[in-house]
Amino acid sequence: MSNNDAWMQRDIASLWHPCTQMKDHETLPVTPIRRGRGVWLEDFDGRQYLDAISSWWVNIFGHANERINDRIRAQLDSLEHVILSGFTHQPVIELSERLGQLTPVGLGHCFYADNGSAAVEIALKMSYHYWYNVGRPEKRRFLTITNGYHGETLGALSVGDVAIFTETYRSLLLDVLKVPAPDGFGLPREQWVAEAREKFAHMEAALERHHHELAAVIVEPLIQCAGGMRMYPPEYLGWLREACDRYNVQLIFDEIAVGFGRTGTLFACEQASVRPDYLCLSKAITGGYLPLSVVMTTDEVYDAFYDDYASLRAFLHSHSYTGNPLACAAALATLDIFEQDNVIKANREKADHIEQVTAPLREHPHVGDVRQTGMVVAIEMVRDRATLEPYDFRERRGVRVFRHAMSRGAMLRPLGNVIYWMPPYVIEPGEIDFLAEVTREGLEIATRD
Template sequence: MEKLELWDKEYFWHPFTQMKVYREEENLIFERGEGVYLYDIKGRRFIDAISSLWCNVHGHNHPKLNKALIDQLQKVAHTTTLGSSNVPAILLAKRLVEIAPKGLTKVFYSEDGAEAVEIAIKLAYQYWGNKGEKRKAFITLSEAYHGDTLGAVSLGGIDLFHGTYKDLLFESIKLPSPYLFCKEKYGRLCDECKQELLNMLEEILKSREDIVAVSLEAGIQGAAGMLPFPRGFLRGVRELTRKYNTLLIVDEVATGFGRTGTMFYCEQEEVSPDFMCLGKGITGGYLPLAATLTTEEVFNAFLGEFGELKHFYHGHTYTGNNLACAVALANLEVFEEERTLEKLQPKIEHLRKRLEEFWELKHVGDVRQLGFMAGIELVKDKKTGERFPYGERTGFKVGYKCRERGVFLRPLGDVMVLMMPLVISIEEMDHVLDTLKWAIGSL
């Protein structure tokens, strides 16, 4: 046990982690999981209240998902899809098209959400080139987050994450973050601010003929601290992209597979984009897999004789991996068999009611929710909105406090994020929420 702790700090460079601090503190090393619980090497049990970075759906060690992996492993673990195919990848592509918004009929696989977005960027750019048009500009949002590859970072808008790499990026036109724009101007999400933002977008689309695509997250900016959009904003963007003949990329990596209460958030606003990016929950949190869904119109623009060089020169070694696709198929079967989305609705309402209690806490400045996704923002001064100094790591301190009562959370700065597995019980939810209230109160 001691050797593992030593080797972890000596050899393993962790993502989004200041390793100087990490090496000075006691850290969790997980060994196994069961349902919504994770167990560390010391035998301690924790509710996985962030779904292992927002991807676990049906709990850990689910028998049907385990069986799908074992059955596929006894056949073959991986075969290339460059010029050949495999059974699970074919079946999953068909199933994804069946459940996706109407019009999305083609599936391109990758390994994580950033790659799914990167693929959408490149497909959108080459689509116009294949049609004989030279377009180069993308429109996105401030506070956007689409992953950490350079194309995805170019569409990003969080300086803390992206500022270091600005000289490596292509330029994108950024509209204000809807939540922050609305809150600053009107104090709330409303139709007035939604229409102002759509008017801004229309002015850009009117004046620029070189727009490749508009790109945005679906319904909420997750990594920015759970910042929801005004209802109908996504639909308004879709209408404008159609009116001005440009493409729409919707990032459902965090919101897909039930997180907002429906399989995909696009369903709630009856939007069918030109590209929909999926990841995280696609395998139920078991294996790295992502998918970029697109339309017949886009696909057909890449068809031609071999010598025309219209095909998409992009791929990954593990594209359409057999094991990942097999467990993703089983994941979708579990949604149906266990009526996951139906059972989720009362939990969403319970979460909404319980979140109201957090407004009473001295250091809570804002509470935000979309479906089963929530963020509780911590502030130093509730009246003025003054934030805690970044270096104090207040959110992390609250998260560490929660561990004392068996709850594992990872904040986004000073926003305490709740992204619990969809199968969590009301009693387990209450334990998470009671613990978080207690930990924030300890400030």
């Protein structure tokens, strides 16, 4: 029995994996990982795999990054954790100050949790509670766009719209308004703005009709990640900010997946020059090391909760590991790397290379779209390129790509029929070329009937 096999057996006997039909592992074994370095992961038998999806979109500066390692080690020697209610510590203060300097002006208050779903729950609760505190309790509903994803807890699921995640739990979810997303699928980039303007008419109409009962609109800026990496232009965000202001509805940006350099700017909302009322951040905030999330908001929101204790206006939301010092230390090291290495400029150069090597895939007879925003590229497989007819999900074409990629030493984990790359920023040009080769081969194998 190989080392991998031994660990696989122990795993299957004791674990229930996330986002997994466990019966699949009868024919598609789990891959035990022993260590990582840079963009590479290594299993217990010594095989290596290029981490093309940043281990679920979190790792941006490579595995076992020495600068992040050193910062966490130093923090271990002084403070591993302390309650953040009534107490504080240096890393969380410094992180809050730096985030306030980096994000759009006015987001000066940080409320911490430990994962993206929790951040979305906080933003939803905070928005509703804001209106309650200012004497508008009827503003309690939320508006979003179709095909979105904001997490797995019930509030986050409610504002999501990816059926495979939400349908089973529909009877438990909030009554949320949804309008068509500004999706550029199948269109040349130069047509994205016109398509988005057409779709924005639905958002405008919903705001006009329901603003009296709406607390907030929530969207993923620029990329709907779990919804198949569907993309739209920044102009939509500008129109949305103006309309929310006009109708007195708050705006939540979920940048959990797209923040920290993924889209070509440090934060996606920069590309529209707009500021949300709530900015949700997580995933890459710690460089992929430790769980941490934050909701950033404005003085106006903060002041609506600031009162004498007896008023019962406080935001009584908490998590045991809120603002964990080790996670904050990892986040500070991550911000240091952005500051010291001119990461955004380097990312733009790598994004240009990614665009060049994936462009030939546009000509494949079973590719309906190759789309890219910053360091994220998606290749969508279709049955019929002319009509964009999709493959039936039960055919599991993406699994064929995954199997082939693993055999070649790359971790590509498609979203249904969508092959995508979201690699660590330390990826080198030769590794990008290797991914293009593996993707092309996987595409050929997956689309054979």
